Amino acid sequence: xxxxxxxxxxxxxxxxxxxxxxxxxxxxxxxxxxxxxxxxxxxxxxxxxxxxxxxxxxxxxxxxxxxxxxxxxxxxxxxxxxxxxxxxxxxxxxxxxxxxxxxxxxxxxxxxxxxxxxxxxxxxxxxxxxxxxxxxxxxxxxxxxxxxxxxxxxxxxxxxxxxxxxxxxxxxxxxxxxxxxxxxxxxxxxxxxxxxxxxxxxxxxxxxxxxxxxxxxxxx
Numbered sequence: 001x002x003x004x005x006x007x008x009x010x011x012x013x014x015x016x017x018x019x020x021x022x023x024x025x026x027x028x029x030x031x032x033x034x035x036x037x038x039x040x041x042x043x044x045x046x047x048x049x050x051x052x053x054x055x056x057x058x059x060x061x062x063x064x065x066x067x068x069x070x071x072x073x074x075x076x077x078x079x080x081x082x083x084x085x086x087x088x089x090x091x092x093x094x095x096x097x098x099x100x101x102x103x104x105x106x107x108x109x110x111x112x113x114x115x116x117x118x119x120x121x122x123x124x125x126x127x128x129x130x131x132x133x134x135x136x137x138x139x140x141x142x143x144x145x146x147x148x149x150x151x152x153x154x155x156x157x158x159x160x161x162x163x164x165x166x167x168x169x170x171x172x173x174x175x176x177x178x179x180x181x182x183x184x185x186x187x188x189x190x191x192x193x194x195x196x197x198x199x200x201x202x203x204x205x206x207x208x209x210x211x212x213x214x215x216x217x218x219x220x
Contacts (some may be wrong), residue, residue, distance in 0.1 A: 005189040006035040008084035010075070010092040015046020016174060017090040017111055017181050022053045024182030032189040036082040038075060040094055056082070062094055072100035088185060089143065098145045106195045108143040109188060111181045113173045115139060115155055120148035125166040125173070134214040136160050136169065138177045140184035142195060151200050153193055154184040159214035 007025070011018055018037065025033045037050040040062045050057035058078055065071040071094075079087060089110040101108065114124045116139040128136045137157040144150035156176045160169060187193045192203050 004030070005032045005085045006083050007032045007086045007088055007185070007189075008079045008082060009034055009037045009088045009090050011037060011039045011044065011046040011090050012041050012093040013044050013046060013091050015044070015049045015090065017177055018046050019049055020178035020182055021088060021090065021185065022049065022055070024185070026053075030182075030186065030189075032086065032185055035084055036078065038078060040071075040092070046091070068095070068097050069099065072097045076100060076103060086185070086188060088181070090181070095147070096143070101143055101145050104143075106142055109140060109153065109184065110143050110148070110150075111138060111140050111177055111184075112148050113138045113170065113177065115157065116141060116148055116152060125169045128160060129164060129166060129169065134160050135212060136173060138173050138180055140180055151195050151198050153187065153200055154180055156180045157212045159212065 007021075009018055009021060015037075022034060024030055034053075034055050036056045036058060037046065038058050038060055039047050040060060042059045042061055047057045047059065060071065060074050060078065062068075062071045065074070085107065087104055087108045089108070092110075112120070114120070114128070115135070115137040119127055119136075125136070135157050137155055139155045140153045141148075142150040142153065156179070158169075158173050158176050193200050194203070195201070
């Protein structure tokens with residue numbers, strides 16, 4: 001069995017995806033465990049989730065630092081103090097400086113609520129609905145210095161319904177995120193995926209999955 005990788009999770013808020021990672025890491029056969037959770041905002045709900053799970057929870061308030069580089073350096077110091085091997089961004093609402101991203105290159109992953117490279121940035125679901133897109137989704141990727149860029153590890157497609165609001169679509173995508181992120185972290189932690197150049201290579205044969213039609217084709 002592959003030795004479990006030590007993971008650090010960076011959050012800024014409620015820790016919705018954090019909860020799914022904590023649950024996954026509690027399984028005895030999961031190839032990762034969370035060593036520390038860091039928030040850049042004090043008092044957020046994600047810190048309470050960490051404490052409930054008995055995981056060290058640390059606040060590093062970005063407002064207390066003169067520069068982004070100094071803030072990132074403190075995060076880096078804490079991660080290394082806990083012997084972290086992989087870093088997951090889970091609703092972490094700060095851009096990381098180039099030095100930090102390069103120091104953790106191919107060990108720093110993020111989840112984004114769209115099918116990248118489409119719809120990077122914010123206000124994704126409003127933009128998707130406004131553009132009349134029929135299929136949205138979410139993406140787990142290795143982080144690069146460009147916003148929401150980097151080699152794509154895994155994606156899941158989510159249909160957009162004609163009745164959707166930004167909130168109903170966000171809720172549906174979030175439920176998919178909760179399944180996708182632990183699966184993607186597993187693949188990274190156990191070595192199923194690796195980075196070659198700027199592409200992901202799989203250590204095992206990939207299997208084709210059924211196509212998703214939106215709206216569904218008539219089955220009659």
